[in-house]
Amino acid sequence: MSMTITEKILARASGKAVVKPGDNIWVKVDILLTHDICGPGTIGIFQGEFGKRAKVWDREKVVIIPDHYIFTADEKAHRNVDILRQFAREQGLPYFYDPGTPEYRGVCHVALPQAGHVRPGEVIFGTDSHTCTHGAFGAFSSGIGNTDAGFILGTGKLLVKVPRTIRFCLDNRKPGYIMAKDMILRMIGDIGVDGATFCAMEFCGEAINQLNLDERMTICNMAVEAGAKNGIIAPDQAVFDFVKARTQKPFEPLYSDPSAPVQGERRYDVSGFEPCVAKPHSPDSYAAARECGNVRVDRAYIGSCTGGKLTDFIAAAGILKGRKVKADTFLVPATREVADGLATATVDGKPLLAIFEESGCAKVAPPSCAACLGGPVDTFGRTSGRETVISTTNRNFIGRMGSKDAPIYLASPLTAAASAVTGHITDPREFMQ
């Protein structure tokens, strides 16, 4: 029987030859990811249910990446990292990326593949909704709560309902002014924030194959904004090269059968896409950027697992080079590796950091989730009043970045940078030839 990539991965992880959508199956977990927000509660569940002295099912498969509330004076935030620290020590966990040490990485969804924990064909669960990001590498990867994660810590397994697949084919080559963010905001705008609830979103087509891995991560990262269980892209040589450079562990990729039945298929001609935004307060509130020129922006924010990767900063720098920003512009690289890239990567021979400094951006913050989700009141870039923000992050729910009175427009780094320069929402084509 023909199956999709998602079905094949889940079948293999459950020891079955065939699974079909709707089947409830116990799957073996290859990686469990947690962080400082949900890790302490997950540990609380694990110890409460399995006992204070219980050991995790497999030390090699537990990855703890603190990233949310790191650069804050909040006492409980520090207490929570201490809980992770103690647990990692007690359990002898080899993959704990401790803040304040050279091991610290930054935002978990970008750090996880960079640190070599993502492999095609594997099953990843994480206590964060954006765990769907790792489908960009051909893995089944999905977000869960503390209780499910506590269960995995003890058993290495989880009861999963096999999702139906919706296939999104993005045909033709994308123009240079279109980024992955424009593509996924367009798809979410079409199907709505619950358009893929409980489903797998499988992305394919020439425009997807053309994307680098940073950009594929942006697409899969936002699958949850349409309600999906996972987003996934067939792995190719670019994925294999990236993964093999970062992990010795062997892996076996899986691919959809062309004849695999799917719940639906949507086709797009990407050559006709326009730079866009998602208007407040929902990621499905699609509008072309050129139609929003009357929206004044006080702040631009470039960061997060969605929009804080090196590709995102290179795109922004291409617009900002030789120009001054009118809006307050906050830059938060997702990880240390991205932050290092800001010093070494160049646009027209000029390092990104120099471009950002000359254009009048705020000093680049250390890597973390920062203001993407508001957080403690002293969080870098957090809104506190009526600031209108254009942001490369993933959610523009009311109050998401701190203040309920601060409207948030989601956009690509190109559109965010163009808008930072003009002080109003701007189609980046105005600055591109």
Place this chain on the structure above:
Amino acid sequence: MTSKKTLAQAIRGTVYVVGDNIDTDQIIPAQYLNLVPTIPGEYEKLGAHALSGLPAGCAPFVRAGSARSAHSILVGGRNFGCGSSREHAPVALGAAGVQAVVAQSYARIFFRNCVATGELYPCETDERLCDVFKTGDEAEIDLSANAIIRLSDGRRFALKPMGDAAPVIQAGGLFKFARKAGMIKS
């Protein structure tokens, strides 16, 4: 977390009505995610902040100074609980005294977290009850009959059967279900 309380099959109380796409940032804003649900005292604090992210102008769900809401039933529209995987969301509602949400549909992770924690029942309806009920209406949910009844006029609305989630909720959450099924040792 596995709820300490046992949810009744019949739930009676006043309802609090919200609309579509009530996201987890509205249910429990991120600034309170420094609270850990399994740490004594912090569970209750999460309850005190339940639904504090609703837009300005909404009636407070939990009165200032109180840790619990006057309402034990939430009535919403589509896609309730969208957004984050934070288990703090169903926990905050449960800690505030909510026993059931009645909505047209749920976001996947929120639904699953309700089932796994046993904090509250995520009931589904075909009818858009957020347009029918008003905040403060007294209602009774009869889970064995899959119905919610408005007590002022006795009007009865069907709830969808819970399907695959039912055996897990009936067992008392994921851990109890798994022990019953022999998946983990008791």
